[in-house]
Amino acid sequence: MSTPKDSRPLSPASLVVSAGRPAVTPDGELNPSISLNSTFHAPNAGGAGYGRYGNETWSALEEAISALEGGRTLLFGSGMAAISAVFNMLPHGAVITASKNGYSGTMSLLKKLESDGRVDVRYVDVSNTSEVLDSLPGTVLLWLESPTNPALEVADLPTIITAAKKLNCGVGVDNTFATALNQQPLAMGADISMNSVTKFLAGHSDVLLGSLSTSDGALFTRLEDQRKLGGAIAGPFEAWLALRGIRTLAIRLKQSQENALEIATRLSKHPKVSKVRYPGLPSDPHHATAKKFMKGFGAVLSFEIAGSAGDADKVCSASKLISQATSLGGVESLWERRHRWSAESPSIPENLIRLSVGIEDVEDLWADIDSALGYY
């Protein structure tokens, strides 16, 4: 990626298109190729050397993610692999402060590390700033998922990160729901910004990948060692697909967010819906916090129907356009009742449906939702 001298800095929408391209040479490639190599010629030690240590296709995607997040980025085989690399780095007995309502995979991992006696975890409501600040003394790592999945709570990131850094706590932010187009944790002072690249960055529900970005050189090296030794690396084809996907991130997210706000607004007036959670709604309890620092509110919303868990299942099964599937952040809309998975947190209502809003025509989506709500 190059910005001509004296020109204005590129905006994020341009950065995702231009970053991670090969150097310009006559007849050279416009796109990086898929580097299918487990090893490389190595007449001298140095360089990647071996496929678990580095790969050109990873580097291209890492450059594109870094262009958005700031810092430098390491790609992993999944979002959970990236999170595990961070948690595995902590010393035995370290205290982690984390959201009590985070992504069920992260919650299960924290519970496992706790029950193995590896770490102590303080669970907090991340949207309650004083509760988070009170938990900081003695915390080694503050892990902030914001907005949370699927409760859609928003942490006051600038305030909390500043306070945590004053106390020398390590701070990691799971940026999956917002993406760096909407919030930049590293610029706010966080040590790590993590993404499940599987979701919005890749955007097509066809790969699993994760990333960690950091501006701290020493931390980058420690995380890279975790990747080399943990071995939870990405496949080059997956990296290439995600690079292709990230090129359209800005336009996909814009469309999905517009759709999400419209659907959240209509759902909040629907007689069969008792509660809508979407930080973009002015009536949402997290809207004021989100508005302070988020550029957009993402494209995932949750709602509770005025009925039972069984009714919510009927609604999700009745859609024709929206697929009943887990995951989020793709071009296609997906929904599901979260509690059909036993790992979901008990604090999430049984009748809560999470909807990842895609880029389809909003009227088609609404017609599908409205008709599905008629099935109970």
Ligand SMILES: Cc1ncc(COP(=O)(O)O)c(C=O)c1O
């Ligand atoms: C907020 C959040 N973080 C992390 C993950 C884990 O990512 P992956 O499925 O890529 O391992 C998910 C997956 O749904 C998620 O929603």
